[in-house]
Every structure is written in C-alpha cells, then in structure tokens.
Amino acid sequence: MLALEGVSKAFDLRPVLEEIDFTLAPGCRYLLSAPNGSGKTTLLRIMAGLSRPTRGRVLWNGAPLDPRGRRHIGVVLQQPMVYGDLTGEENLRLFAGLYGVRDARQAARRWLERAGLEDAGRTLVRHYSKGMRQRLAVARALIHEPAVLLLDEPLDGLDLEGRRSVAGWLDETVSRGTAVFAVMHDTASEWRPDVRLTLRWGRLVVVA
Numbered sequence: 001m002l003a004l005e006g007v008s009k010a011f012d013l014r015p016v017l018e019e020i021d022f023t024l025a026p027g028c029r030y031l032l033s034a035p036n037g038s039g040k041t042t043l044l045r046i047m048a049g050l051s052r053p054t055r056g057r058v059l060w061n062g063a064p065l066d067p068r069g070r071r072h073i074g075v076v077l078q079q080p081m082v083y084g085d086l087t088g089e090e091n092l093r094l095f096a097g098l099y100g101v102r103d104a105r106q107a108a109r110r111w112l113e114r115a116g117l118e119d120a121g122r123t124l125v126r127h128y129s130k131g132m133r134q135r136l137a138v139a140r141a142l143i144h145e146p147a148v149l150l151l152d153e154p155l156d157g158l159d160l161e162g163r164r165s166v167a168g169w170l171d172e173t174v175s176r177g178t179a180v181f182a183v184m185h186d187t188a189s190e191w192r193p194d195v196r197l198t199l200r201w202g203r204l205v206v207v208a
C-alpha cells in the first residue's frame with residue numbers, strides 16, 4: 001500500500017509540507033480539506049509520484065515508489081489529463097493501453113457507458129462541457145482498477161446528478177478495496193469519508 005515516510009516539501013526554502021508520515025489503508029475513504037495554499041495539491045502530486053519531496057520518501061508496499069508502483073495509482077488533478085483532440089473513446093483506449101488493461105477497447109466502452117458518455121464517445125473532448133470532461137477524467141483514472149485513487153476536487157464543476165454519479169463510482173471503487181484519497185471541500189455532502197484530514201502548519205492531521 002502507499003505510504004509517506006517523513007515527507008517534507010519546500011519551495012525556494014519556504015516549507016509547505018513538514019514531516020508527514022501516513023499510510024493508506026485498502027478500502028478506506030479519505031477526505032483532505034484545508035485552506036487555499038496549504039499544500040493539498042503538492043501533497044497529492046507527491047503521493048502520485050509526480051513531484052519529489054524535499055525530504056522523506058513515498059513507498060509502495062515498503063519499497064520506494066517507482067514506475068511499477070505507479071501503475072497501481074489512479075490520479076485526477078485539477079486540470080483533467082485528457083486530450084482535447086481525441087474523442088472520449090480514444091482517450092480511454094489510450095490510457096487503458098498505457099496501463100496494460102487487457103481488452104482496452106472493451107474497457108473503454110464500459111467506462112464510457114458508466115460515465116454516461118456513450119453518446120459522446122465519438123466526439124472530440126474539446127467539445128465536451130466541463131462536467132463531461134470531469135467524468136471522463138475520473139473514468140480514465142479508474143480504467144485500470146487502481147489500488148489507490150488520488151483526486152483533486154473531483155466533484156467540482158459537476159451538477160448535482162454528476163456529483164452523485166461520481167460519488168457513487170468512488171464508493172463502488174472503495175467496495176472493491178481501492179483506497180480513495182480526495183481533496184475536497186468538507187461541505188461536499190454527496191460523499192461520506194471514513195477519515196477526514198487537514199493540513200496544519202504543513203502537517204497532515206486527522207480531524208476528530
């Protein structure tokens with residue numbers, strides 16, 4: 001499982017994260033909520049292996065996170081990593097292929113349907129609304145059934161129905177054993193976490 005060991009991060013000597021020790025548990029829902037600029041995205045990027053800590057380590061099953069470990073992680077950042085010049089279906093097939101999903105075409109179709117995008121599957125993503133793009137980004141992050149799903153504001157920009165359906169997939173993913181770690185406003189009522197976290201002075205703390 002994914003673990004942080006003494007993770008600190010500073011930008012130009014300005015500390016953002018301080019000595020974070022944290023291990024995710026399978027099938028657990030984490031919600032991280034903290035003020036703007038407190039380091040939430042920085043933490044998520046480090047957990048995903050997209051940024052290096054200044055000190056400390058990110059571990060996958062006890063060993064430093066490497067490209068093989070990263071295959072077990074799905075990520076949705078604030079700028080959804082989907083390609084505007086490809087169709088929704090092409091995007092999903094591309095990522096399914098990159099992650100080594102066995103039948104990429106079938107997986108892409110299944111996830112398009114789950115995302116409620118089957119009619120838009122052949123439309124270029126640059127013509128999608130923000131909500132459609134967000135649903136596609138979550139489908140992209142789940143297509144290889146990761147053990148850990150890291151999300152930055154996954155419900156933002158969605159209408160009520162979209163929020164409920166994404167929250168529903170997250171719960172479904174959790175029920176299959178995936179640990180879901182989401183940066184989200186703590187007022188989001190569609191998704192109930194098991195553990196609420198915040199960042200205080202760069203430290204990750206559990207909110208009682």
Ligand SMILES: Nc1ncnc2c1ncn2[C@@H]1O[C@H](COP(=O)(O)OP(=O)(O)OP(=O)(O)O)[C@@H](O)[C@H]1O
Nearest residue numbers: 011012016034035036037038039040041042043183
């Ligand atoms: N690449 C970078 N170079 C320099 N400073 C950075 C960089 N990335 C983030 N920071 C700074 O680190 C601090 C934490 O940023 P981060 O984006 O992680 O916060 P956040 O909690 O996600 O904020 P928000 O809620 O606004 O998204 C901010 O002061 C930001 O300016």
